Amino acid sequence: MKIKEHYKPIKSLINLILTGEREITINENPIIVVEEFANSLTTYDRDTYNLYFLNRIEKFLESSNDEERFDLLKVYLENDILMTGVTIMNGLGTESKTLGKNDFPDILNSVLLSFIAGREVHQILCFSLYFYIENLSKTKIVNGMIPTTEYKEIIYYNSIKRDIDEVFNY
Numbered sequence: 001m002k003i004k005e006h007y008k009p010i011k012s013l014i015n016l017i018l019t020g021e022r023e024i025t026i027n028e029n030p031i032i033v034v035e036e037f038a039n040s041l042t043t044y045d046r047d048t049y050n051l052y053f054l055n056r057i058e059k060f061l062e063s064s065n066d067e068e069r070f071d072l073l074k075v076y077l078e079n080d081i082l083m084t085g086v087t088i089m090n091g092l093g094t095e096s097k098t099l100g101k102n103d104f105p106d107i108l109n110s111v112l113l114s115f116i117a118g119r120e121v122h123q124i125l126c127f128s129l130y131f132y133i134e135n136l137s138k139t140k141i142v143n144g145m146i147p148t149t150e151y152k153e154i155i156y157y158n159s160i161k162r163d164i165d166e167v168f169n170y
Contacts, residue, residue, distance in 0.1 A: 003155065003156065003159035003160075004159065005071070006070075006071040006072075006074035006075055006078075007071075007075060007158075007159035007160075008068075008071060009060075009064060009068040009071050009072050009075070010072075010075060010129075010132075010133070010158050010159060011155050011158075011159065012060070012068070013056070013057065013060045013129065013133065014133060014136065014154060014155060014158055016056055016059075016060055017037060017052075017053060017056045017057075017133070017136060018031060018033050018034070018037055018136070018139075018146070018151075019031065019032065019033060019034055019037075020034040020036075026148060026151070026152075027148070028148055029148065030142075030145035030146060030147050030148060031145060031146050031147075031148060031151045032144060032145050033139075033141055033144060033145065033146060035144070036052055037052065037141075038141050038144060039052075040052035040053065041137060041139065041141065049130065050130075050134070050137055053130055053133070053134070053136065053137075054126055054127075054130055057126045057129045057130055057133075058121055058126050061115070061121040061125055061126065061129075062119075062121050069115060069116055069119075070116065072115075073112060073115070073116060075132075076112060076125070076128060077112075078161050079128075079132060079161060079162050080108070081162070081163070082128045082131050082132055082162065083108055083124060083128045084108070085131070086124050086127040086128045086131065087107055087108060087124055089127070107124075108124070111124050111125060132158065132162065133158055135154075135157065135158070136154065136158075139154065
């Protein structure tokens, strides 16, 4: 399975969420998941956010190196619908009545520039990745493991551009 080069940080993030490690060895054995991941699925209420995911995403973004940051920038730009949606939600959450539709590109550019140049992790970045990988909450865990085939499907699905139909129909 060949994934676009700039999606490699997403694979590392998924590995971190599932196993606690950025890189894992894949063979035909099932993938052992960390207890925190399994527990987060049992306590996850679909009306709220999976705090374990958000925590791991934030830590991952904070610790990412320059190459990963530039690759993530490409992922964000390729999936700008998620960033735009999160920006709108963020504007609504802060009850900002001054935001116009023309302000969103400026906000996104500012957030991305701060991430690349200043190594700042804004909540828009965390929530954009959260909604991108939230499908992990549907992972079936058996005896603390997931099958290698399911892992590969997870990696593949989370390594492609999402369009509006995929976002709302998954």
